[in-house]
Amino acid sequence: MNDKSKVPTHVSIIMDGNGRWARQRGQERVYGHSHGVESVRACVEAAAENGVRYLSLFAFSEENWGRPEAEVNTLMALMFKSIAGEMEALKKQGVRFRVLGNLDRIDKDLLASIREAEAMTAPPVGKEPLLDLIIFLSYSGKWDILQAAKSLAKKYSTDPEGLDNAGLDEFGDLLVTAGVPDPDLIIRTSGEQRISNYLLWQAAYSELLFVDTLWPDFGKEEFRSALEEYAKRNRRYGKVK
Numbered sequence: 001m002n003d004k005s006k007v008p009t010h011v012s013i014i015m016d017g018n019g020r021w022a023r024q025r026g027q028e029r030v031y032g033h034s035h036g037v038e039s040v041r042a043c044v045e046a047a048a049e050n051g052v053r054y055l056s057l058f059a060f061s062e063e064n065w066g067r068p069e070a071e072v073n074t075l076m077a078l079m080f081k082s083i084a085g086e087m088e089a090l091k092k093q094g095v096r097f098r099v100l101g102n103l104d105r106i107d108k109d110l111l112a113s114i115r116e117a118e119a120m121t122a123p124p125v126g127k128e129p130l131l132d133l134i135i136f137l138s139y140s141g142k143w144d145i146l147q148a149a150k151s152l153a154k155k156y157s158t159d160p161e162g163l164d165n166a167g168l169d170e171f172g173d174l175l176v177t178a179g180v181p182d183p184d185l186i187i188r189t190s191g192e193q194r195i196s197n198y199l200l201w202q203a204a205y206s207e208l209l210f211v212d213t214l215w216p217d218f219g220k221e222e223f224r225s226a227l228e229e230y231a232k233r234n235r236r237y238g239k240v241k
């Protein structure tokens with residue numbers, strides 16, 4: 001990737017297909033989830049190597065709470081284990097780790113470890129991380145928009161004129177992604193061609209890429225191919241170019 005202007009600033013991935021990957025091997029779905037952690041590692045490295053500044057990953061949706069309890073517990077345990085196991089390495093690599101979503105629903109020990117990892121990987125004041133790794137956990141796009149709308153209503157509860165004048169940037173700053181540029185590229189693995197209540201507001205002008213690869217098979221090579229595909233896109237934003 002030589003032309004820097006063609007490198008997306010923010011790549012986001014809907015990591016899908018772990019269950020099918022496991023089933024193809026005659027294993028339980030959770031086998032696929034644990035292998036998916038290796039793909040996360042590979043994509044973090046590939047993102048940093050290729051000059052991507054933000055990598056965000058959809059790890060668990062609000063709707064995923066409706067899965068069998070055993071699977072939900074395994075996914076949360078995997079998150080806990082990954083945080084404990086990977087943070088030191090992320091810090092060394094200059095990666096800032098963050099978790100965004102409806103975290104009221106997260107177990108308090110896991111939440112404490114998330115906060116600790118966020119503090120540990122936060123760069124010193126005035127210093128930019130090499131990469132922001134954002135994990136969307138217990139997240140849904142509609143929830144995010146609703147919580148932002150409620151915050152806006154509260155902010156202007158005694159100032160209807162202020163509310164009338166509120167604009168897109170002000171609203172965007174109330175979403176959990178405040179300060180994070182909108183994704184330039186959203187990749188979904190596993191062949192499904194839908195957004196599944198992910199970044200609805202933020203995806204307004206994202207380039208979408210649907211690949212058949214199941215998440216545990218998505219590695220550095222696939223990440224690089226996605227960047228090459230992105231470089232060919234012509235982003236028009238409704239204008240004539």
Ligand code: IPE
Nearest residue numbers: 015016017018019020059060
């Ligand atoms: C993605 O893989 C992981 C999560 C949604 C938590 P799936 O578990 O959805 O795997 P498939 O789509 O059933 O194969």
Ligand code: IPE
Nearest residue numbers: 014015016058059060061196
């Ligand atoms: C989307 O995958 C959510 C995540 C990858 C975390 P799902 O497997 O939950 O999506 P659907 O149900 O196929 O739309």
Ligand code: MG
Nearest residue numbers: 016017018019
């Ligand atoms: Mg799925």
